[in-house]
Amino acid sequence: MRWSPGGDRLAGCDDDRLRIWSVDSGEVVQDWPVAGVAALAWSPDGGRIACGRVDKGAGIETHRVVVLDAADGRSVAEWPGLELPEGDPWSSTGDLLALNDAKGTGLYEASSGRLRARAGWGSTVTWAPRGDRVAVINDEELSIWIAGRDTPDRTLVLTSVVTSSAWSPDGRLVALGGNDVLIFDAVHGGRMRLRTPSPVLTCAWSDQLYALTYDGQILQWEVPPPGTVDWAGVGRPLTAEERRDYGLTDAAPASPAGPRPDRAQ
Numbered sequence: 001m002r003w004s005p006g007g008d009r010l011a012g013c014d015d016d017r018l019r020i021w022s023v024d025s026g027e028v029v030q031d032w033p034v035a036g037v038a039a040l041a042w043s044p045d046g047g048r049i050a051c052g053r054v055d056k057g058a059g060i061e062t063h064r065v066v067v068l069d070a071a072d073g074r075s076v077a078e079w080p081g082l083e084l085p086e087g088d089p090w091s092s093t094g095d096l097l098a099l100n101d102a103k104g105t106g107l108y109e110a111s112s113g114r115l116r117a118r119a120g121w122g123s124t125v126t127w128a129p130r131g132d133r134v135a136v137i138n139d140e141e142l143s144i145w146i147a148g149r150d151t152p153d154r155t156l157v158l159t160s161v162v163t164s165s166a167w168s169p170d171g172r173l174v175a176l177g178g179n180d181v182l183i184f185d186a187v188h189g190g191r192m193r194l195r196t197p198s199p200v201l202t203c204a205w206s207d208q209l210y211a212l213t214y215d216g217q218i219l220q221w222e223v224p225p226p227g228t229v230d231w232a233g234v235g236r237p238l239t240a241e242e243r244r245d246y247g248l249t250d251a252a253p254a255s256p257a258g259p260r261p262d263r264a265q
Contacts, residue, residue, distance in 0.1 A: 002040045002049075004070075011049060011070075013037040018051065020070070032073035034066070039084040043110070044094045046070060052084025065099055067110070079113045087124040087165060092131035096147070098122075105136055107147060119145040120152060124162065128171040133186060135174050137162050142176065144186045154189050164202040166209075173223070177203040181211055183223065194221060 001012040009029070010021045018037060020030035039052035051066045065084050067077040082099040089098040090110070097110045104121035108114065119125075120143050122136035133153070136143045139161070143152035164177040167186075176182045177200030183192045196213055203211040211219045 002042055004042050004046045005044055006046055009046070009070075011040055011042065013040065013051075018049070018068070018073070030070070030073060032068070034068070034073075039086065041084060041089050041097075042070070043090050044092055048076065048094075048110075050084055050089065050097060065097075077110070077113060079108070082108075085123055085125045087126040087135075087137075089125050089127075091127045091134075091147070092129055096131070098125040098127070098134060098136075107134070117145075117148050118150060119143075124165060126165045126167060126174075128167050128186070129169060130171050133171065135165055135167070135186070137165060137176070142174070142184060144174070154184075154186055156184055156189075156191065163200060166203050166205040168205050168209075168223070169207070175203050175205060175209055175211075177201070177211055181209070181219075181221075183209075 001010060003010055008023050010023060012019055013034065016033060016035040018032050018034040019028050021027065022029045034051060036053045036055050037051045038054050041050045047070055049068045049070050051068060053064050053066055055062045055064070062080070063083045064078060064080045065082045066075055068074065069076055079099070082101050085098060085100055085105065095110055096107050096116060098105055098119065099108050100121070105119045105125060106115045107117045107119055109116055119134055120136050122138050124137040126135045128134065132147055134145050134147060136145060139158070141158055142156040144154040146153050160179045162176045162178045166175045167173070172185065172187050174184045174186050176184065179199050180196045181194040181200055181203060183194065185191065196211060196219060197217060198213045198215040200211045201214050203209065209221045209223050213219065
């Protein structure tokens with residue numbers, strides 16, 4: 001299930017059909033036959049829906065991405081051999097789609113399907129609000145790519161599974177939901193951990209940071225913007241286990257939860 005960018009429609013697939021509901025009326029406003037859909041993503045303007053399809057024949061799975069017009073279900077683009085990752089694969093301008101192929105994650109032109117650049121490999125891909133950077137996440141690493149460059153700008157080794165990700169509105173910080181919430185400074189490389197009472201199902205960022213946990217709690221934080229406060233006062237001392245995760249010696253004195261995102265070296 002995927003909300004439209006305006007929040008007025010909800011798209012979902014079931015029984016080889018793609019349906020769109022109106023939030024106001026609760027009625028199905030569009031209903032099209034689309035088989036084998038494994039992932040969905042609305043374009044930023046709400047005018048198109050990218051569908052990651054899996055076709056099964058003779059015991060062989062083949063993947064393709066189909067882009068549909070959200071008004072009439074008409075196919076406006078189709079690319080065999082590509083997969084739609086989780087997250088927010090559309091750039092904020094709607095001109096690029098992050099898609100996976102046999103070689104990894106690529107940034108493709110949404111109009112032509114032409115490969116513009118490579119961005120490592122990730123099962124989850126989320127674009128920054130301005131469309132200039134993209135967070136690529138797999139089981140082992142978070143990498144931040146500047147669109148058009150062939151090497152990552154920042155990387156972070158992950159020590160636990162990431163279930164969701166969200167950029168801050170200013171495009172400087174990335175929140176990763178998992179066993180708790182990890183905030184990573186995509187500009188300077190700093191990080192800060194926010195403890196949660198149970199694992200995080202999803203997180204979202206507007207003026208504040210929100211997280212929905214698996215036990216049904218909604219958590220909210222007012223995260224200080226970089227450069228405005230001393231992050232040391234927001235964090236807490238690292239545990240011995242966390243110090244080992246970050247490659248710090250156990251003998252060092254206690255410090256805030258990771259380097260200050262606005263002062264990382």
